Amino acid sequence: MRWQREKEISRANITSFDHQVVNNVGDRGQVPIASWWIFDKNSNVSSEFGPDPINHMSYKNPEPPDELLRLFDKNGDEVEPHTRQWIWDHPEYETYHAVGLVWVINMQGQILCSKRSEHLKGSPGKWQSVFGGKVPVGATCHETAIRELEEEAGIKADPEKLFLFEETPRAAKYIYPFDGTVADVHFNDGEIVDVRWMTLDEYHEEEKLHPELWCNLIKPHQEKVIREWIARHGH
Secondary structure (H helix, E strand, O other), X not given: OOOOOHHHHHHOOHHHHOEEEEEOOOOOOOOOOOOEEEEEOOOOEEEEEOOOHHHHOOOOOOOOOOOEEEEEOOOOOEEEEEEHHHHHHOOOOOOEEOEEEEEEEOOOOOEEEEEEOOOOOOOOOOEEOOEEEEOEOOOOHHHHHHHHHHHHHOOOOOHHHOEEEEEEXXXXXXXXXXXXXXXXXXXXXXXXXXXXXXXXXXXXXXXXXXXXXXXXXXXXXXXXXXXXXXXXXXX
């Protein structure tokens, strides 16, 4: 397979679609992109478009409108669940979602930060320090944290290595040790489009310099626990 933006396209797991993507103006991309051809497994041209084939790939929707989500009231009591679409259509409804979240940290004390897709309804195109998501009906916060980490980053977590550092009736928040490289991360569901390793100091510097580009910020009490964990487990 040949492409111009090798790192980005490889994340899309194009081979799983039995297609190849080729820049029609040359081999690996040291040249400006004109358009892209999609080849099927028999090497026949099946479509042509440009300039961004990633946005045309058939990902599983990471925000399915009909997914029924667990909800809580402000007192922490579970209430009637609703679909994402219902929640989107009723912004006046004060929702408290159940969530499962994971901070991925390596032995150098760096956090794996990720950029959200521009196509998401929630904080599109913004960077964040955490993986995870809302808990659907029938699932737990723990199960959701593990599933979302694999779907968003291709990291299959060992439950025994998850460090639970914050838990409430509607949330479970973990640290997961991972010493892989950026190349080991795979964007399986299209919710995430880029990642980078950052120290906490680098994270704060970037967030203060470009606050409009960040979401789901680390709270002070969470940072305290994260720094303590890094001090115990990092090099």
